[in-house]
Amino acid sequence: MLDNNSFTKAANQLGYTQSSVSQMIRSLESEYDMQILKRSRTGIELTVQGKTLYPYIHETIRQYQSLQETAHAIHGLKTGTVKLGAITSVSCYWLPDLFKRFKEEYPGIDFVLKQGDYGTLLRWVKTGEVDFAIMTADYGEGLDKILIRNTEMKAFVPKNHSLAKLSTIPLAKLSDDPFILVQGGGYSEPLKAFKQIGINEPNVKYQIQDDYTIMAMVEAGLGVSILSELVAKRTDFDIVCRPVNPKVTRPVSVVCQDKKTMPIASKYFVEFLIENKNKLQ
Template identity: 60%
Template sequence: MNRLLVLETIIEMKSFTKAAEVLGYTQSSVSQMVAGMEKEFGIQILKRSRNGVTLTAEGQAIYPYVVQALRQYQALEERAASLKGLKTGTVRIGAITSVSCYWLPALFKRFQEKYPNIEFVLQQGDYGMIRTWLKNGEVDFGLMTANYGDGFNKVVLHETEMKAFLPEWHPLARQDKVAIEQLTNDPFILVEGGGYAEPLVAFENAGVEPNVRYRIQDDYTIMAMVEAGLGISILSELVASRTDFKVVAKEIVPKVMRPIAIVYREKASIPIASQYFIDFLIQNEKELQ
């Protein structure tokens, strides 16, 4: 199992030397472990380049199994630890930006007050990235829209409303509510969903088509672009709660909703620490506003 951990760390650090430092090994021993794996499997797993150490094509083919084996071993260790009470463990989460910024920090703090030695690894991404991480075992569960979680188990935590984001000076900013048809005239900045986008579905349901000029993944970049007058957008209401950008958020008619869900494979295969945190999220779903 140590060899698999070494391989994962090399890929994360893109360096034999840095991986050795992180894991407390000599560079020679790290190189020997990788060489032993390559000899055992009969393939070259890693290659060195100007950009650091990367996986070969053969390495990319087997790497998901390396990650899966490490996570299963982690689950075994944490299951054994759980028999004595949850004392240690790592929770690996894939989440969209609005959830990771506005929900998770406070929840992390409260959970660690009860379980102080639990560590969190948070990866931010769009829906498509989170689905890939789930399939490859890189995260234990995702926090994303339930609408794009087909093929996985889902528990809906909360429905957040999506609103129209406009520059303060925009004519529509004076209205209390904005009809979705009114959002088709301006250049539209689409939050990139990685295969699914609630705004596009809302436009389609209304029988209209937006003038999509930009596709951006980051909510803050989109708000900066809206403030600069480059276009308008539809974003989660969570984003509007903490912003200094000179933009306004207006309710859309009909409402555009995003059901935020816990998305995972089989709960029994998830490490114990993550199972505890999932239960914690469900118990506190009423506080997710």
């Protein structure tokens, strides 16, 4: 409803009438003797009291959905929704094939996929907007983490760059050029790697979230970058990808609040992911 900013749009999405949704909200406000939503010509928004209650309401809905899916699982997994977040490289190169093969086994399962940087993914996990995220295990304390694979991060340089002639590029050399940093939302493998060799401030000129935009900028000669090895497997950009010395790695993991209480459909998919991790390209 808040995303739609309208009772009418929310009602259409939920399959109710507008008056039914309005009545539900009035009943909730009456039960708790407080105004939860502010109504105006521009739409609706939470009151201060509503903002306080919202996380609890959201968690109640999540737990109810988990209860329903667990009950269904007793009779076999027939319906459900897997809500996950993932970094760009994983959502592009791993998930499409995994989704396809999982739905062949469980055709009644739907997926809701949200892409984001590390900080955004952690927020979604903590608020319950996603059941789990696929991201680095090096970031986010106090959460359950299941390692899927250690992926290598490599240097991406223009084709005519002097470093392109090397079979392995010294990490320190990448700090001399304009550096295009992939936004990490609070954590960055390249910046951590630079600090480990004594370079606290590489020559960062751009901070971009999208891997493809970064590769296009590298191709245009605007700088160099360090990205996941996954993005080098399906690209037509006229650039050079090389290993870095010392090696920069990223432990890609499933990150969740509590793997024991994860909704059953998501739990099945995580198990499927673990079973097939050695087949991931």
